[in-house]
Amino acid sequence: MFFLQEVWFPVIGNFNDLHAEYEIRDYSGGYRYLDFAYMPGGAKGCIEVQDFRSHARDVDSARFKDLCMKQALLVLDDWAILPVAVLSIREDVGRCKQLVLSFVGKFLSAQLLPGLNWAEAESLRFCRRLLRPIEPKELAAHLGLSENRTRVLLRTLVGKNLLTVASGKLRYRTYQLRK
Numbered sequence: 251m252f253f254l255q256e257v258w259f260p261v262i263g264n265f266n267d268l269h270a271e272y273e274i275r276d277y278s279g280g281y282r283y284l285d286f287a288y289m290p291g292g293a294k295g296c297i298e299v300q301d302f303r304s305h306a307r308d309v310d311s312a313r314f315k316d317l318c319m320k321q322a323l324l325v326l327d328d329w330a331i332l333p334v335a336v337l338s339i340r341e342d343v344g345r346c347k348q349l350v351l352s353f354v355g356k357f358l359s360a361q362l363l364p365g366l367n368w369a370e371a372e373s374l375r376f377c378r379r380l381l382r383p384i385e386p387k388e389l390a391a392h393l394g395l396s397e398n399r400t401r402v403l404l405r406t407l408v409g410k411n412l413l414t415v416a417s418g419k420l421r422y423r424t425y426q427l428r429k
Contacts, residue, residue, distance in 0.1 A: 253286075253299045256339050261347045262354060262381060266290075267429075276323040284324075291429065293357045294329045297350075301336045330356065354381075369393055369403050374412060374427070383416035383424035 258268065272287035288295035324331055332353045339346050366374070376392050377384055390400040404425050407413040416424040 252336065253297075253334060253339060256343050257334070257346045257350055258286075261351050264381065266381070274327075276320070277326060278319075278323065282320055282323070288354065288357065290357050291427075294327070295353060295357060296324055296329045296331045297353070298331065298333045299336060299339075300333055369395065370407060370410075370412075373403060373407060377413065377425070377427050383426040385424055386422075 254265075259265070262268075267288055267290040269287045269289065270285070272284045274282050274284065274287075276282050284296045285299045286297040288297060321331060330353070332349065334346055334349065372393060373389060376389060386397055386400045386404055389404070390397045393400060393403075395403070401422075404413060404422070408415060408425070411428055413425045414428050415422045416426040418424065
């Protein structure tokens, strides 16, 4: 809870694609629990919040070996791992926030699909940066296009299954990235 209150929510503003105590099977057939799994669009990011007592000072050799094996197996299964020390959150929350933003940015700045025109590609980049549903008016201002042209662009991206309508039934008000 401390990590979520002090770091994640203040910089990200939502819990989309974040799963607490996420259960996975490792290569050796065992179950592992990740403190947090961040999985936008099927990506695999693991955030481990580590307390000094449980991960360093009071750990016996068997537990230390198991922690190392857990991390090794996650890496082999293509998980990106971000360890965050509880002491760092208490003493340097600003740096922890920067780390989380950079970690999330690795997933949200993934390469876009080929064949998109400049406006489509920049619209998707804009959605990824904001991490929330967007309004046609704000995208129009960002792209320097009319609101009508932007609405046509957004409908095209919905048609290509890259965006979905987040709100509105008759007149669509907001759009978001397809999950």
